[in-house]
Amino acid sequence: MKIIDLFNSKKPVLSFEVFPPKADSPLDDIFKALDKFAKLRPDFMSVTYGAGGNGNKRTVEISSRIKNTLGIESLTHLTCIGHTKDEIDAILSNMSKNNLENILALRGDLPVGEKRLPDGKRDFSYASDLIDHIKKHKKSGIFSTAAAAYIEGHVECKSLKQDLLNLKYKYDRGVDFLITQLFFDNRRYFEFIEKAAGIGVACPIVPGIMPVFKADQIKTISAKSGCSIPADLVLMMDKYGSEPEEMKKAGIDYAARQIRDLLEGGAPGLHIYTMVRPVSTKLILEQAGIR
Ligand SMILES: Cc1cc2nc3c(=O)[nH]c(=O)nc-3n(C[C@H](O)[C@H](O)[C@H](O)COP(=O)(O)OP(=O)(O)OC[C@H]3O[C@@H](n4cnc5c(N)ncnc54)[C@H](O)[C@@H]3O)c2cc1C
Structure with a gap:
């Protein structure tokens, strides 16, 4: 099923994001966590992709488990930076073999400390190039494409206005829905969706919610993003910064309040950056009154 059909038929659409374990760790733990997430009845689950080649095969394998074993729709993240067109084609063919129809098309980032890609690895500069390429794949008809949005602007972009125009360009390549980077201030989300709609971005823009459990985690996230x-x-x-248990409770409460307010304001769905924590995710949803 194409995830956009879920957005066309229900509200809110609930989704969870998980990431694959390191290449040398077994998959048992993530599979057990997926079973727990499944009990929370998400509408779809997304699996991140390690830009630069780490854990890439596992993204398709875990997406396949979600879709083909658990019977939940999956969204497979795919970053293009550092990949050749042939490599991307091989991944798309593997996705199609596994019956995976939904792609979150991303640029990704250069590995830390690297300023430019090696020769022969520069087929893609932006997510919009990847979206164009997906449309040319022989199985393109089966794929629905989503992309990322940055309500406070992407860190590399010099102006919010330009970032929004770049988003519109990406949307025009053929994006069915957008998921936002994490944010903590809902007013910025509502302002952003108005601005995006104002320049013709007419698809669902799903807020990405990152629950915070540690004070230093908030600072790191904020500095990076x-x-x-x-x-x-x-x-x-x-x-609560020096009381870990209290901080965790407060973080769950903050996320639940953020979610309630977003839904009251009309958000089309919720995408939770779960950090592979099914128990905390369950508590957040219960407090938000969703499950
Ligand atoms: C929901 C979500 C999920 C993510 N999942 C992953 C993941 O699984 N793996 C991972 O490695 N990373 C992931 N990321 C992080 C993402 O890869 C980085 O934020 C990356 O820096 C940008 O990717 P993008 O697809 O948004 O890039 P783009 O849309 O290509 O934008 C990147 C920058 O280029 C600018 N730009 C875009 N088009 C043009 C143009 N034509 N000319 C000039 N400038 C342009 C934009 O304004 C922006 O500053 C995710 C981010 C989000 C929000």
Whole structure:
């Protein structure tokens, strides 16, 4: 099933993001976690892709487990930076063999410390190039393509306006829905979807929610992604930063409140960056009144 059909038929569409274990770790733990996530009845689950080649085969394998064993729709992340067109074609063919129809088309990032790609590895510069390429694949008809959006702007982009225009260009290549980078201030999400709609981005824009459990985690996330930390979250860190259990409870409560407010404001779905924590995800959904 194409995930866009879910957005066309129900609201909210609930999704969980998981990541594959390291290449030398067994898959048993993630498979056990998937069983627990399945009990929370998500509409789909997405599996991240290690840009630069780490754990790539496992992304398709885990997506296949979600779809073909658990019977839940899956969204397979795919980054293009550092891949050749032939490599991407091989992944798309493998996806099609596994009956995987939904792709989150991403650029990805250069490995830390590298400024440019080696010769022969520069077939793709942006996610929009990947989307164009997917459309040319012999099995392109089976794929539905989603992409990433940055409500506070992508860290590399010099202006929010330009980032939005780049998003519109990407959307015009053929994007069925967008998932946002994490954010903590819902007002920015609602402002962003208005602006995006204003320039003709007419697909569902799903908020990505990252629950925070540790004060230093918030700082790292914010520094890496450029997302702002609202005053109430700063106060929460000050109050509970040195009490891990209290901080975790407060983080669950914050995510649940954020979710309730987003749904009241009309968000088409919720994409939870679960960090492969089914128990905390369950608590958040219960507190938000969703499950
Ligand atoms: C929901 C979500 C899931 C993610 N999953 C993964 C994952 O599984 N694996 C992983 O490695 N990373 C993942 N990422 C991170 C992502 O790979 C990085 O944020 C990366 O830096 C940008 O990828 P993109 O697809 O958004 O890039 P793009 O859309 O290509 O944008 C990248 C930058 O280029 C600019 N740009 C775009 N088009 C043009 C153009 N034509 N000319 C000039 N500038 C342009 C944009 O404004 C932006 O600054 C995810 C991010 C999100 C939000």
